[in-house]
Amino acid sequence: QPVLTQSSSASASLGSSVKLTCTLSSGHSSYIIAWHQQQPGKAPRYLMKVEGSGSYNKGSGIPDRFSGSSSGADRYLTISNLHFEDEADYYCETWDSDIHVVFGGGTKLTVL
Amino acid sequence: QLQLQESGPGLVKPSETLSLTCTVSGGSISRSGFYWGWIRQPPGKGLEWIGTIYYSGRTYYNPSLSSRVTISVDTSKNQFSLKLSSVTAADTAVYYCARHEIAAAPFDYWGQGILVTVSS
Numbered sequence: 001q002p003v004l005t006q007s008s009s010a011s012a013s014l015g016s017s018v019k020l021t022c023t024l025s026s027g028h029s030s031y032i033i034a035w036h037q038q039q040p041g042k043a044p045r046y047l048m049k050v051e052g053s054g055s056y057n058k059g060s061g062i063p064d065r066f067s068g069s070s071s072g073a074d075r076y077l078t079i080s081n082l083h084f085e086d087e088a089d090y091y092c093e094t095w096d097s098d099i100h101v102v103f104g105g106g107t108k109l110t111v112l
Numbered sequence: 113q114l115q116l117q118e119s120g121p122g123l124v125k126p127s128e129t130l131s132l133t134c135t136v137s138g139g140s141i142s143r144s145g146f147y148w149g150w151i152r153q154p155p156g157k158g159l160e161w162i163g164t165i166y167y168s169g170r171t172y173y174n175p176s177l178s179s180r181v182t183i184s185v186d187t188s189k190n191q192f193s194l195k196l197s198s199v200t201a202a203d204t205a206v207y208y209c210a211r212h213e214i215a216a217a218p219f220d221y222w223g224q225g226i227l228v229t230v231s232s
Binding site: 032033034036042043044045046049059091093095097098099100101102103104105106 | 147149151158159160161164172174175208215216217218219220221222223224225
């Protein structure tokens with residue numbers, strides 16, 4: 001079963017860009033992952049899925065400021081032109097062929 | 113627009129069974145290919161997948177919870193349900209229901225969540 005590792009926190013200035021990382025465990029570097037945003041006190045919101053090739057597919061209504069990429073076992077979420085509303089917890093998710101779902105521990109993003 | 117809404121008691125006593133229902137609106141729970149899941153989040157902590165069900169009744173559970181979890185579906189009511197037995201304070205969490213479009217896909221629609229506290 002895959003394990004997803006995320007940094008516990010990140011920060012960036014208003015209007016700048018930030019790149020969050022989700023790392024797949026050994027032997028699972030080809031897995032597709034998804035990114036979810038959870039604003040304070042709210043339910044998670046699906047942002048996109050990111051493939052090992054680097055291609056990504058966003059959910060409905062997700063702004064162009066959000067993009068995904070990949071390198072080896074690392075999957076990235078890049079947020080450009082940061083807004084205060086982007087301050088949130090970001091979780092990555094993956095799943096195996098037996099439909100067992102795994103979440104990363106989450107990254108708390110602070111917009112300075 | 114698809115919507116999911118959790119419902120059930122907000123307080124459960126230790127050793128009892130937690131029971132929640134997710135009502136789906138704006139789409140059929142019986143639509144081929146769609147899977148329906150439960151996820152929980154203890155206060156201040158991360159997300160934990162509990163299990164997933166297909167409208168046929170086929171279930172998939174988190175191995176760490178499988179001995180205590182039952183997920184069922186009622187297609188006539190467009191609902192699916194969670195039962196978690198022998199609860200302890202460690203089961204206190206916000207419980208979310210959500211959908212994934214196919215079996216091997218992310219959760220793309222989430223309910224608003226319901227806080228369930230386990231306490232006597």
